[in-house]
Amino acid sequence: MLEQFVTVLPGTLAPALLVMVFSVLLRVGEGRDRPRSSSWRLIGLGVGVLGALVFALLRATVIINRRTMVNYPTLVACVLADLAAIAVVLVADRLVSDWHRHPWAMDLANALAALAIALTTFRALPDVILQLTAFVEPGEPVLTSAMLLRALGFLLGLAAAVTVAAILRTMHTSCPRIAFRLAALLMVVLLLVRHGVALVALMQTTGLVLLHGWAFRIMALGYNADLILVLAQVLVFIIPVLACLVAGWRMPVTGASTADDRSHRAFRRRALASAVWSLVAMIGVTLALTVGTAKAHQVPVLSPPEKYSLTSDTATIRFSQVEDGHLHRFSYRAKDGTEMRFIIIRKNGAAYGVGLDACDNCGDAGYYEKDGKIICKKCDVAINLATIGFKGGCNPVPLPYKTGRGAILISTADLDALSSHFKS
Numbered sequence: 001m002l003e004q005f006v007t008v009l010p011g012t013l014a015p016a017l018l019v020m021v022f023s024v025l026l027r028v029g030e031g032r033d034r035p036r037s038s039s040w041r042l043i044g045l046g047v048g049v050l051g052a053l054v055f056a057l058l059r060a061t062v063i064i065n066r067r068t069m070v071n072y073p074t075l076v077a078c079v080l081a082d083l084a085a086i087a088v089v090l091v092a093d094r095l096v097s098d099w100h101r102h103p104w105a106m107d108l109a110n111a112l113a114a115l116a117i118a119l120t121t122f123r124a125l126p127d128v129i130l131q132l133t134a135f136v137e138p139g140e141p142v143l144t145s146a147m148l149l150r151a152l153g154f155l156l157g158l159a160a161a162v163t164v165a166a167i168l169r170t171m172h173t174s175c176p177r178i179a180f181r182l183a184a185l186l187m188v189v190l191l192l193v194r195h196g197v198a199l200v201a202l203m204q205t206t207g208l209v210l211l212h213g214w215a216f217r218i219m220a221l222g223y224n225a226d227l228i229l230v231l232a233q234v235l236v237f238i239i240p241v242l243a244c245l246v247a248g249w250r251m252p253v254t255g256a257s258t259a260d261d262r263s264h265r266a267f268r269r270r271a272l273a274s275a276v277w278s279l280v281a282m283i284g285v286t287l288a289l290t291v292g293t294a295k296a297h298q299v300p301v302l303s304p305p306e307k308y309s310l311t312s313d314t315a316t317i318r319f320s321q322v323e324d325g326h327l328h329r330f331s332y333r334a335k336d337g338t339e340m341r342f343i344i345i346r347k348n349g350a351a352y353g354v355g356l357d358a359c360d361n362c363g364d365a366g367y368y369e370k371d372g373k374i375i376c377k378k379c380d381v382a383i384n385l386a387t388i389g390f391k392g393g394c395n396p397v398p399l400p401y402k403t404g405r406g407a408i409l410i411s412t413a414d415l416d417a418l419s420s421h422f423k424s
């Protein structure tokens with residue numbers, strides 16, 4: 001659930017914020033007194049979503065296995081569209097102040113905004129959409145609690161991005177327009193930086209450009225800091241937050257029961273509320289993209305080996321030590337000096353899964369237990385508990401054993417014969 005959430009949230013934030021800022025900066029007229037291009041931005045969003053769906057489907061079905069043929073022209077178009085979007089943000093106030101005199105200029109601004117929204121959405125959403133293919137693990141039934149949690153994480157990530165953009169939008173009625181426009185400008189500039197760095201990195205990978213020295217280091221730094229740039233696109237709205245707080249506190253309130261005083265009190269409440277909620281949204285995004293991402297991508301650590309009885313020819317593990325149904329790990333030094341690990345888990349009744357902490361496919365990466373499942377650390381595949389102790393797939397290498405005297409008995413000769421699985 002958390003992995004889907006922290007993948008979907010940053011993937012959808014940029015389109016959501018771009019739609020939001022242009023809905024504020026280019027909003028004019030009501031009802032019939034609106035430019036003919038007022039719906040173009042929404043159409044651009046729809047085109048971007050549809051294109052992302054098609055591209056994700058083609059990638060999922062391996063019809064397109066070389067993304068460069070799509071990513072390169074798309075990134076070039078994104079950079080050009082971002083430059084046009086910056087120009088629109090800079091002239092937005094002049095456009096909306098007297099748009100009736102120059103309706104063609106308003107149409108051009110909406111067209112450029114729609115193009116930027118469409119391209120940004122097309123660029124951002126395919127990886128988000130492909131998260132849908134991870135809802136069901138191979139070998140799992142379709143409807144499971146794990147699948148529902150992954151779906152919930154996906155929906156919450158999408159809802160969080162839209163909610164954050166909607167909350168930040170509330171500040172435009174309470175803060176000076178220049179503060180909101182400055183934040184919007186910085187947000188689009190950061191979007192240009194993200195697209196530009198991705199384009200240069202792609203050109204470097206394909207050999208179209210060859211960067212060396214400080215130029216390569218700057219490109220690598222920007223590429224690896226993409227998540228930080230996503231977070232920065234949200235945090236730039238601290239500018240209108242501060243402007244709202246200042247505007248709210250500076251609004252004179254005398255306590256008199258006059259229309260002006262009631263209006264001033266309402267403005268103050270609105271300004272403070274929008275600022276506080278926007279600050280809460282920023283803190284939430286910051287925690288999600290830092291603590292949440294670190295938690296979701298945390299590399300699992302294998303549990304330490306447990307003690308057991310060992311003689312020259314037999315390893316003895318008492319039933320009482322492994323009867324809880326959880327994964328138990330043990331270490332053994334083979335005669336050739338190789339440090340080995342083996343695992344035991346009670347499957348059901350008197351049946352135990354006994355094998356090496358290694359497999360034929362992934363080597364000695366080992367296994368760990370998570371949410372009641374045994375998972376390969378290297379390939380992240382959940383192992384069917386019933387198949388532990390049998391050959392095949394990513395199952396642990398089977399280890400012969402006997403039972404007796406209330407314990408599992410493993411011959412050290414069998415362990416010595418399998419030491420090659422732990423040699424690099």
